[in-house]
Amino acid sequence: MIRVSNLCYEYADSGPVLRGVDFEQASQESVALLGANGSGKTTFALHLNGILQGRGEIEVGGIAVKPATLEAVRRKVGFVFQSAENQLFLPTVLEDVMFGLLNQGVAVEHAKARAMDLLERLHLEAYAERNPFHLSAGEKRRAALAGVVLMEPEVLILDEPTTFLDPPGIRELAALLNQQKMAKMIITHDATFALATTTRAVFFEKGKIIADGSTREIIERFDWV
Amino acid sequence: MKLDPRCVLILLLFYLGTLSSIRPGHNLLLALMCLLPIFLLLVSPVAKGELLAQAAYVLPFSFAIAAVALLRGNTAQAVFFLLRSYISILSVLIVTKLVTTLDLLRAMERLGAPRFLIVVAEFLMRYLEVLRAEADAMRLAALCRGAAHSKLIASSSLGMLFVRSLERSTSIHNAMLARGFRGSLPRLYPMKWEVLDSGALLVGVVSIGVLRWSL
Numbered sequence: 027m028i029r030v031s032n033l034c035y036e037y038a039d040s041g042p043v044l045r046g047v048d049f050e051q052a053s054q055e056s057v058a059l060l061g062a063n064g065s066g067k068t069t070f071a072l073h074l075n076g077i078l079q080g081r082g083e084i085e086v087g088g089i090a091v092k093p094a095t096l097e098a099v100r101r102k103v104g105f106v107f108q109s110a111e112n113q114l115f116l117p118t119v120l121e122d123v124m125f126g127l128l129n130q131g132v133a134v135e136h137a138k139a140r141a142m143d144l145l146e147r148l149h150l151e152a153y154a155e156r157n158p159f160h161l162s163a164g165e166k167r168r169a170a171l172a173g174v175v176l177m178e179p180e181v182l183i184l185d186e187p188t189t190f191l192d193p194p195g196i197r198e199l200a201a202l203l204n205q206q207k208m209a210k211m212i213i214t215h216d217a218t219f220a221l222a223t224t225t226r227a228v229f230f231e232k233g234k235i236i237a238d239g240s241t242r243e244i245i246e247r248f249d250w251v
Numbered sequence: 252m253k254l255d256p257r258c259v260l261i262l263l264l265f266y267l268g269t270l271s272s273i274r275p276g277h278n279l280l281l282a283l284m285c286l287l288p289i290f291l292l293l294v295s296p297v298a299k300g301e302l303l304a305q306a307a308y309v310l311p312f313s314f315a316i317a318a319v320a321l322l323r324g325n326t327a328q329a330v331f332f333l334l335r336s337y338i339s340i341l342s343v344l345i346v347t348k349l350v351t352t353l354d355l356l357r358a359m360e361r362l363g364a365p366r367f368l369i370v371v372a373e374f375l376m377r378y379l380e381v382l383r384a385e386a387d388a389m390r391l392a393a394l395c396r397g398a399a400h401s402k403l404i405a406s407s408s409l410g411m412l413f414v415r416s417l418e419r420s421t422s423i424h425n426a427m428l429a430r431g432f433r434g435s436l437p438r439l440y441p442m443k444w445e446v447l448d449s450g451a452l453l454v455g456v457v458s459i460g461v462l463r464w465s466l
Binding site: 072075077097100101103104107109112113115116117124125126127129134170172174177212 | 361425431
């Protein structure tokens with residue numbers, strides 16, 4: 027599903043962040059990206075849907091990620107950003123959740139029906155016409171996730187999804203993610219959450235993947251609890 | 252009674268155009284034209300005092316024009332300029348309280364304003380919100396560390412505020428790109444022009460027109 031080879035990237039103001047990353051992920055596989063802050067996890071993930079474009083080769087679902095293929099790639103890769111607040115930008119929850127589908131050219135009525143159905147499953151139907159900024163952190167996170175899941179991506183990337191969530195919210199999110207059948211890539215510092223949602227983990231250090239194995243094995247090896 | 256935003260916008264523009272066409276000296280006509288927004292203000296569920304005060308913000312600007320008349324010794328003309336600009340702004344403010352900015356922008360778009368400008372305005376609104384949120388967060392952080400004067404904080408941290416806002420704006424833009432944004436926001440709710448809108452438009456235009464050209 028995802029194939030990355032020798033990916034390098036550097037920010038203009040902070041030098042190299044990725045130093046030749048090689049990575050592969052199968053369909054329906056769930057992988058945790060672990061590592062210290064600044065080790066390159068988010069920068070790496072942002073390459074998978076072409077938000078950042080470094081040197082190296084990336085292929086998602088058989089499509090090479092390059093400027094000409096971004097539209098097709100972004101249909102395959104759903105990205106839930108660390109700050110749900112930044113992800114929700116339309117006046118109502120319903121409009122925001124429908125945003126991606128409408129960009130794909132789905133008719134408004136059809137998009138609305140699908141969005142309402144998903145909001146019901148996420149227990150957010152009562153908030154459909156509310157301003158997303160007035161939701162709690164957990165509700166914002168679920169609304170942001172709904173906007174991405176509704177697009178039915180083949181790969182779901184989540185950047186620090188447990189930020190600002192309380193323990194019940196984290197458990198609820200884990201259960202929700204485990205119901206999703208697509209490949210998942212989860213960037214997290216939360217070892218318990220990683221264990222609950224992924225089977226494999228890679229460990230980033232100074233812009234490189236230095237370990238790859240089962241989530242439990244990697245967490246124990248790096249004492250990442 | 253809720254009118255289509257396009258109807259409200261056309262009526263507002265017609266009213267403002269008519270108001271601006273009144274020449275100094277036609278004081279009775281100006282007074283009668285002033286009654287319209289004042290009536291609307293009285294019957295609308297808006298904060299009346301607040302709007303009247305907000306409309307006064309325009310006075311220092313229009314005073315520059317009024318000053319020319321004053322220098323020529325024409326006090327009546329100066330008052331005329333001030334009153335006309337005040338009532339124009341008051342009308343706009345009332346409309347912005349009765350119709351959401353988003354609806355007004357969509358009405359403009361449906362009336363033929365360039366889509367690009369409308370999208371820029373929509374984003375400006377979104378990013379102004381970002382700017383305000385960042386400013387609030389910084390002010391709070393400074394106050395928690397003992398800073399006493401929020402104005403001083405605001406001015407000394409202006410550069411930092413823009414850096415933080417730019418960062419957040421970039422994140423928002425990235426989130427939009429990730430969900431397939433290609434330069435324009437989708438439109439969800441189609442506007443519906445009813446018979447009531449046609450009636451209101453006709454009555455409004457005829458009333459303002461008759462008032463303007465009969466006196």
